[in-house]
Amino acid sequence: MMDIKEREGRGKVAHIIEITDGYKLVVDDKSNVNEPLHVLWWENKEDGEKKIEVVLNRYTGELIELKVDDEGYFSTTNEMMDDNKAKEIANAFLKKYIKEGLEFYTYVTVKDDWRGLKEINYMQEVNGYPLTNTGCIVRVHSSGEVVHFYYNGQKAIQEKPLWPNEIVEENIVLENLKARQDMRLVFVDLTLSSCKYESGEEVKGYHLVYEPEPSYAFIDASTGEDLFEPEHYKLAPTVPVEKTVKSTRKKDVFDLLDWDVEKFIKVDEKEDEYEVRMKFVLKEEAPKEIEEKDPYSMDEFYKKHFPMLQHDKFVVITVDKKTNQLISCLMWTNEKDRKSILSREQCLEKALQFLEEIIPNATKYVQLWDDYEAEEGIERFSFSIYVNDICVAGKYIMININTENGAVMHYSGESSNFIKELLAYETTPKVTNEEALQIYKEAIRVKLEWYIDNDAEETVYQLLYKQTTDENHKEPFECSRDIRYIDAHTGEKIWSK
Numbered sequence: 001m002m003d004i005k006e007r008e009g010r011g012k013v014a015h016i017i018e019i020t021d022g023y024k025l026v027v028d029d030k031s032n033v034n035e036p037l038h039v040l041w042w043e044n045k046e047d048g049e050k051k052i053e054v055v056l057n058r059y060t061g062e063l064i065e066l067k068v069d070d071e072g073y074f075s076t077t078n079e080m081m082d083d084n085k086a087k088e089i090a091n092a093f094l095k096k097y098i099k100e101g102l103e104f105y106t107y108v109t110v111k112d113d114w115r116g117l118k119e120i121n122y123m124q125e126v127n128g129y130p131l132t133n134t135g136c137i138v139r140v141h142s143s144g145e146v147v148h149f150y151y152n153g154q155k156a157i158q159e160k161p162l163w164p165n166e167i168v169e170e171n172i173v174l175e176n177l178k179a180r181q182d183m184r185l186v187f188v189d190l191t192l193s194s195c196k197y198e199s200g201e202e203v204k205g206y207h208l209v210y211e212p213e214p215s216y217a218f219i220d221a222s223t224g225e226d227l228f229e230p231e232h233y234k235l236a237p238t239v240p241v242e243k244t245v246k247s248t249r250k251k252d253v254f255d256l257l258d259w260d261v262e263k264f265i266k267v268d269e270k271e272d273e274y275e276v277r278m279k280f281v282l283k284e285e286a287p288k289e290i291e292e293k294d295p296y297s298m299d300e301f302y303k304k305h306f307p308m309l310q311h312d313k314f315v316v317i318t319v320d321k322k323t324n325q326l327i328s329c330l331m332w333t334n335e336k337d338r339k340s341i342l343s344r345e346q347c348l349e350k351a352l353q354f355l356e357e358i359i360p361n362a363t364k365y366v367q368l369w370d371d372y373e374a375e376e377g378i379e380r381f382s383f384s385i386y387v388n389d390i391c392v393a394g395k396y397i398m399i400n401i402n403t404e405n406g407a408v409m410h411y412s413g414e415s416s417n418f419i420k421e422l423l424a425y426e427t428t429p430k431v432t433n434e435e436a437l438q439i440y441k442e443a444i445r446v447k448l449e450w451y452i453d454n455d456a457e458e459t460v461y462q463l464l465y466k467q468t469t470d471e472n473h474k475e476p477f478e479c480s481r482d483i484r485y486i487d488a489h490t491g492e493k494i495w496s497k
Contacts, residue, residue: 101156
């Protein structure tokens with residue numbers, strides 16, 4: 001029999017979507033979420049990965065978001081829906097559920113998304129250029145039902161930005177960008193990427209490539225000046241490190257972590273093709289029963305789905321399945337005051353000793369980032385990885401050291417297997433830096449876009465020239481197909497998807 005809470009929840013959304021009997025209410029919360037939200041979530045009784053999410057204005061009942069995360073919820077038809085039909089359905093949906101502002105969304109695009117849904121993007125515009133962070137998105141299923149609706153940042157703005165009185169000529173901006181462009185030689189792992197050669201052939205595994213530096217820019221269209229200094233586009237500078245104190249190998253690397261291993265018990269272990277992840281909690285908290293305050297609150301939902309959140313202290317350790325080498329360690333503990341007994345230099349020695357226990361001769365392959373944020377009780381160290389003096393792009397190591405006892409509080413690293421692999425790679429490029437740079441320069445384009453600084457307190461739009469290598473890229477809210485790398489052995493362009 002359906003309880004009162006379930007019945008009331010279904011009643012609140014009945015004019016938007018019919019919730020079938022195969023679903024149960026798991027969240028009905030307007031106390032632990034932001035104003036003025038009222039969050040309602042249903043979960044499939046047989047498959048918790050399938051959900052229906054509805055967010056309403058708690059005062060007016062107006063729809064703020066709808067998401068049907070179940071591909072089979074609506075019957076699929078074999079007929080292909082054209083863009084006009086999808087737009088017609090989306091327009092009718094918005095007229096029904098958006099009380100005001102729809103007339104401002106004059107910039108409308110329709111495309112097919114990766115799930116086979118029709119995605120209709122509504123935005124405001126100035127001079128034919130869409131204003132980012134305005135409007136909403138509607139996704140339509142082949143059945144003709146709307147399965148996803150949400151606002152794209154903010155609702156309609158009344159005072160749109162003015163078009164600049166003067167705009168710097170495109171060719172001037174383009175020449176300035178080309179003059180400052182550079183390339184750097186790196187190793188990169190493209191196994192999990194969707195990168196392709198110009199021919200369409202997929203690129204997998206490690207490759208020696210030239211990476212554009214920078215690959216993007218923010219140029220004020222009215223002045224031609226960059227919004228940022230050159231350092232903004234560069235990775236943190238690094239310096240080589242030396243191990244100054246010989247480490248004393250312990251029985252187990254876990255002994256170097258900031259915990260009393262005897263007080264913890266393993267409560268969960270999962271593995272995939274490459275890694276094993278283990279979760280530990282205090283023995284005294286293992287049978288801990290958490291008093292359920294409100295079974296339909298957002299907090300309780302996450303506690304049920306992420307049981308580790310029930311514990312004040314827990315440790316998650318990931319090891320390489322093949323070598324049993326530590327990959328990462330997350331230690332969740334209550335915040336407490338720590339004495340700063342050890343200097344940063346002493347903590348660095350502790351970090352390097354730890355790293356050498358994980359990766360043999362690690363100091364030969366890592367370089368320390370020459371910038372850091374000071375924090376009481378913790379010293380944080382970030383390292384880039386170099387093999388044969390060539391940086392391995394996208395591979396980093398981070399270590400946090402307790403300044404009171406020198407123990408490792410957090411570690412995020414990489415398996416040393418790829419270092420052994422790269423040591424055998426050919427490191428002399430057949431294509432010079434100058435040749436790669438010329439190939440990239442010939443592909444650079446610029447395009448006008450409205451830009452907002454998301455970190456600023458107020459929303460202020462600026463018209464910018466953005467750097468791209470995609471000749472066909474038009475929409476600022478879509479991912480462009482850009483040149484990611486130049487193959488250092490063949491000179492071929494490697495494109496993002």
